[in-house]
Amino acid sequence: MTPDALPARRSRRFAAVAGPTRVVFLALAGVILIGWALVAADGGQFLTLENVVGVQQRSAALGIVAVGQTLAILAGSLDLSVAYLISLTSLVAAETMAGQDSGIVAAIAAVAGVSVLVGLVNGLVITKLRVHAFIATLGVGLIIKGIVDHLYDGPAGRVPETFQHLGYDRIGPVPVSALLWAAVALTAWFLLSRTRYGYRVYAVGGDVEVARLSGVRTDRVVIVTHVLCSLCAGIAGLLLAARLGAGAPTVGTDGGYDLESIAAVVLGGTALAGGRGGVAGTVGGVLLLAVLDSVFNQLEVNSFFKDVVRGVVIVVAVAVYARRTGLLRGRRA
Amino acid sequence: MRRTLPILAVLAVLLAAIAIANPFFLEPAGFLGFVRRAAPLVILAAGQYFVIVSGEFDLSVGSLVTVEVVVAARLIDGNEGATWPVLLLLVVLGLLVGLANGLVTTLLRVPSFIATLGMMLVLSGAVFLWTGGAPRGALSEGFRMFGRQTGWAVLILAVTALVVVLLTRADFGRTLVATGDNERAAALSGVRVNRVRILAFVLSGASAVVAGILLGGFAGVSAQVGQGLEFQAITAVVLGGVVLGGGRGSVVAAMAGALTLEALFTLLNLYGISGALEFTVQGVIIIAAVAAGAVRLPFAHPRRSKGDAHAAS
Numbered sequence: 001m002t003p004d005a006l007p008a009r010r011s012r013r014f015a016a017v018a019g020p021t022r023v024v025f026l027a028l029a030g031v032i033l034i035g036w037a038l039v040a041a042d043g044g045q046f047l048t049l050e051n052v053v054g055v056q057q058r059s060a061a062l063g064i065v066a067v068g069q070t071l072a073i074l075a076g077s078l079d080l081s082v083a084y085l086i087s088l089t090s091l092v093a094a095e096t097m098a099g100q101d102s103g104i105v106a107a108i109a110a111v112a113g114v115s116v117l118v119g120l121v122n123g124l125v126i127t128k129l130r131v132h133a134f135i136a137t138l139g140v141g142l143i144i145k146g147i148v149d150h151l152y153d154g155p156a157g158r159v160p161e162t163f164q165h166l167g168y169d170r171i172g173p174v175p176v177s178a179l180l181w182a183a184v185a186l187t188a189w190f191l192l193s194r195t196r197y198g199y200r201v202y203a204v205g206g207d208v209e210v211a212r213l214s215g216v217r218t219d220r221v222v223i224v225t226h227v228l229c230s231l232c233a234g235i236a237g238l239l240l241a242a243r244l245g246a247g248a249p250t251v252g253t254d255g256g257y258d259l260e261s262i263a264a265v266v267l268g269g270t271a272l273a274g275g276r277g278g279v280a281g282t283v284g285g286v287l288l289l290a291v292l293d294s295v296f297n298q299l300e301v302n303s304f305f306k307d308v309v310r311g312v313v314i315v316v317a318v319a320v321y322a323r324r325t326g327l328l329r330g331r332r333a
Numbered sequence: 334m335r336r337t338l339p340i341l342a343v344l345a346v347l348l349a350a351i352a353i354a355n356p357f358f359l360e361p362a363g364f365l366g367f368v369r370r371a372a373p374l375v376i377l378a379a380g381q382y383f384v385i386v387s388g389e390f391d392l393s394v395g396s397l398v399t400v401e402v403v404v405a406a407r408l409i410d411g412n413e414g415a416t417w418p419v420l421l422l423l424v425v426l427g428l429l430v431g432l433a434n435g436l437v438t439t440l441l442r443v444p445s446f447i448a449t450l451g452m453m454l455v456l457s458g459a460v461f462l463w464t465g466g467a468p469r470g471a472l473s474e475g476f477r478m479f480g481r482q483t484g485w486a487v488l489i490l491a492v493t494a495l496v497v498v499l500l501t502r503a504d505f506g507r508t509l510v511a512t513g514d515n516e517r518a519a520a521l522s523g524v525r526v527n528r529v530r531i532l533a534f535v536l537s538g539a540s541a542v543v544a545g546i547l548l549g550g551f552a553g554v555s556a557q558v559g560q561g562l563e564f565q566a567i568t569a570v571v572l573g574g575v576v577l578g579g580g581r582g583s584v585v586a587a588m589a590g591a592l593t594l595e596a597l598f599t600l601l602n603l604y605g606i607s608g609a610l611e612f613t614v615q616g617v618i619i620i621a622a623v624a625a626g627a628v629r630l631p632f633a634h635p636r637r638s639k640g641d642a643h644a645a646s
Contacts, residue, residue: 015552047350049567096454100338118506123626125620129620129623129624129625131620131623131624132566132571132577132578134390134577134625135567135568135571135577135619135620135623136334136620136623138564138568138619139615139616139617139619139620139623140616140620142612142613142615142616142618142619143613144616145608145609145612145613145616146611146612146613146614146615146616147608147609147610147613148609149608149612150609150610150613163610227553259392259450262446262450263447264452266444266447272444272447273444275610302462304457304458304459304461304462304466305458305462306458307454307455307457307458308454308455308458308459308462309458310458311450311451311452311454311455311458312451312453312455314447314450314454315437315441315443315447315448315451315452318443318447318448319437319441319442320442321443322442322443323442
């Protein structure tokens, strides 16, 4: 390869990586525009403060989980246990707080502890026992579900008023929960693009064998990634506990956070096979889903129709990305 | 055969354990009752096997089962004469869903995980949009007979198993495994990779039709009839030693995996493990079974399982 081929190659690589991210934000702008037009034609107001806040509120929990899921998927893995872990951590948080302000710190520590433990188990089962991530995290999810369902029939614990501020308070037009999401996303972005760990995640997700032969301790990367992914689910559990004022054994599964977070990540242009994509796209993907939701709510569309549209949108988006990367690959060949 | 041996051994142990706890299980009626209960999952596992061994996933089967049952109930609405036309319609519907999954996965190159996840959302949304949120109508006796009468259910299962085994022995089965093992090599040796994969998805759709018909008769009409079946089917296939990512595994082992899973549920019930903890035990056993399989594998196939497992998704 001649040296002057390199910049061209890099720009193409850039197009492949940045492409889907740009597409998802363009799609987001498009949906906002169309939504605004449709709602206006319906005689309503779309870009009201209430709506903008609503979109952020709705997307915060899914957004935080999806950031963690992005890490897992980039590393060539995936995590189906997040929904159950969210339920579990919401209960752990509410039970530890028990309505007392003094319990908040202990509750956060307990949630972090539980999340790290679950992430470790996920990572170790995948790397050391060599169980496919799909089965490993599904199995761990079932284990958590069994324990939660065995111990709890309904909401339990109580979250003190001070902590409930996390759920619904806002600073100007920005809810605290959205700030939390932004902080999580920025941290993940920093880890992925500015640290050695981030480069290793891309390397492992791209080709685990090549990464191993290049001296990356691939097992360690996958384990750390799963711990981080579980921590994100734990943070979402804390947020949902703050919103509900209690822990709930079905809050995670009712929200469908497992498959929905994977869908949001893929909608954001991250390749399901790993190694390509990033956090920015995921944020766009989550916002896109939330704006769609908001438009449908305003137009009072049947909730089942929403599912249909959502399914179509996800498949179409990924088909578009597949086409783009296919074209790029074709040009290179 | 060597590959099906471990799962058959596990199945035998579980069946023996059930028989010890409940001697009625050894009588024909008891055993056939178990087979009837297991039939839908075994058939779904056979369908899922084709998709998985070709290197893909089908997450839409659970919602397809629900759709089949709900559509049947609404259209038949207790009218005996409508049974056969509706059955025909159900078959066409299932095949079309499989075809759509296959086309989106191969021609539009959407990873099957996403393609079938999207299909799952579309199906469950569409059917309840149509019925207004809850299942309506009722199934006819003629329809329910298939799932209700042990003889029919066992016969359907036997025929399905025979067809499926013949399919894997035929050219189709071989090219399918070759496709899952190494798509490019298969394509270069003249396999029409896309066509084979599409057919695999169609077969998975067909399996959901049969499972839906059996479950409709057995369990009746509800919005939850197919819930979680996709994960159970995938679990069963993997329990049977079929490798996620494709290229390795036998369909007999996949079906034995489904029987094992069902035997496990039965056993947990018998030993009075409460409903909830059942999930925990199930999770532990799935991980343990797959881990046991994966740990042995490297000696036979050095460093394969990990690589293509990731490439597959």
